[in-house]
Amino acid sequence: MNSMNSMNSMNYMNAAVGADELCFRSATELAAAIRRREVSAREVVTAHLEQIERVNPAVNAVVTLVADQALEEAAKADALLMTGAEVGPLHGLPVAHKDLHDTAGIRTTYGSPIFADRVPDRDHLVVERLKNAGAITLGKTNVPELGMGSHTVNKVFGPTRNPYDLSRSAGGSSGGAGAALACGMLPVADGSDTGGSLRNPASFNNVVGLRPSPGRVPSWPDKAPWGQLSVKGPMARTVSDVALALSVLAGPDPRSPLALETPGSAFAGPLDGDVRGLRVAWSADLGGTVPVDAEVRDALRPAVEAFASLGCEVEEACPDLSGADEVFLVQRAWQMELAYGSLLDEHRHALAPDVVWNIEEGRRLTGPDLGRAQLLQTALYHRVREFFETYDLLLLPVSQVAPFDIRLPYPASVDGTAMETYLDWMRSAYLISVTGCPALSVPAGFTSEGLPVGLQVVGPHRQDRSVLRAGYAIERALRTGERRPPVALRGGSSVALDGSRS
Structure with a gap:
């Protein structure tokens, strides 16, 4: 039987290696150490379970826990290593899955009371x-209701809090995953992204999230497998760890009709290499199309300058994104009605107002609306394609705001501009979604209040590895992702950018 939100009575402090060291070691290093039998899978899983027990009550990131099952799987993983058998690249690593992703035998709620016991x-x-x-499953990570929006709160489990400031949002919809990674409760996690749900929580939690090219990570089961707006992808604390996870997640599958043929192994291996000479475009406001808070712009300036110091040619530029707003809003509304229209008919009273609104927006769409969106997206694709004939990368803010008050449903305004719906403040991410380009959120800075800010690194069509290489270069130059939230550390100390504690 699964143990839900509870731990067994064993003392998780008996691990041979210090819990902080294990919980904040990179997934790549941890997997290698397990394979070399320098540390056991059981020790690694035990350390992460203890970290969840200690820190999760403060942030509410892991919402369904299967501790006993995980320990049993860890023992099997150790036994298999003793036989000398070949093992997978994530052998013995603990993971937790987004509560939108079905897990056999483990509760999956979609953050909705309708599915609370599913x-x-x-x-x-x-x-x-x-x-x-x-990989060894520890449980599930929190999401907004039905995954809708970039603020993780629902009526089943409540809100996920930002580990850098517990009064702020952890973002979403992969908010539970982002907070869990930041707190050392997981070394790697899965997520999904329609309008920013891998990138936004990565930015808010000072971790790394990749929105891969559509089809890069196949999806099944899927009600709309021909759509390309929503994608699945990895999150971790480092770019190398995201690439490691992508090497496992990517590759064709006959159940996913648009899955790309490139094998996952193409993303394995080192990401280092010379980035000198890359032509890099930077836009603080997506070509003047979105408002961005001054604190976010200021926090990102050193990251942009760092690209220049690495030998890149950096200039202000942005592709023409006209029409992208309409494309996203139409396609999202159509997707929401397709996925959840039956819930509106049967359980309207149980759905949040924003969910009802977005489904009803889908029902108001006409054939010509969908057709116009297709024409606009085709024109957008070619403008972006031509832009990347001049530039190798596009740098942008991930989010238009820093982590906001957790009590708010969404920011009421951005840089003095009112936000009319729960989607408006996510435009810096969702306008990129409809281009079909791969986009990475990498830790890039902090506001004056100590809140994380991520840089969005966008690459040409299907150039996921190029985006990862650029992200790796700036990660090494800045080392911003090494700053840990005090709530996650024993003694409550913080870790400075040079790795020293205070």
Whole structure:
């Protein structure tokens, strides 16, 4: 039987290696140490379970826990290593899955009271691939209701708090994953992204999130497998760890009709290399199309300057994104009605007002609305394609605001501009979604209040590895992602950018 939100009575402090060291070691290093038998899978899983027990009550990131099952799987992983058998690249690594991704035998709620007791009988494809690579499931990470919006709060589990300031939002919809990674409760996690749901929580929690090219990570089951607005992808604390996870998640699958043929192994291996000479475009406001708070712009300036110091040619420029707003809003509304229209008919009273609004927006769409969106997106694709004939990368803010008050449903205004719906403040991410380009959120700075800010690194069509290489270069130059939230550390100390504690 699964243990939900509870721990067994064993003393998790008996791990041979210090819990802080294990919980904040990179996934790449941890997986290698397990394979070399320098540390056991059971020790690693134990340390992460203890970290969840100690820190999760403050942030509410992991919402369904299967501790006993995880320890049993860890013991099996150690036994398999003793036989000398070949093991997967994630062998013995603990993971938790987004509560939108079905997990066989483990409660999956979608953050909705309608599904509060739902236990699927099969795994989502991303869960299946992580398990096949040797990862050990610890449980599920929190999401907004039905995954709608970039603020993780729902009526089943409540809000996920930002570990850098518990009064602020952790972002979303992969907010539980972002907070759990920042707190050392997981070394790697899965997520999904329609309008920024891998990038926004990465930015808000000082971790790394990749929105891969559509089709890079196959999805099954999926009500709309021909759509390309929503994608699955990885999150971790480092770019190398995101690439490691992508090497497991990517690759074709016959159940996913648009899955790209490139094997996941193409993303394995070192990301280092010379970035000198890259032509880099930077825009603080997406070509004047979105308002961005001054604190965010100021926090990102050193990151942009760092690209120049690495030998890149940096200039202010942005592709023409006209029409992208309409494309996103139409496609999202259509997707919401397709996925959740039946819930509106049967459970309207149980749905949040923003969910009802977005589904009803989908019902108001006409054939010509969908057709116009297709024409606009085609024109957008070619403008962006031509832009990347001049530039190798596009740098942008991930989010238009820093983590906001957790009591708010969404920011009421950005840089003096009113936000009319729960989607408006996410435009810096969702306008990029409809280009079909891969986009990475990498830790880049902090506001004057100590709140994380991520840099969005966008690459040409299907150039996911190029984006990862650029992210790796700026990660090494800045080392911003090494700053840990005090709530996650024993003694409550913070870690400075040079790794020293205060």
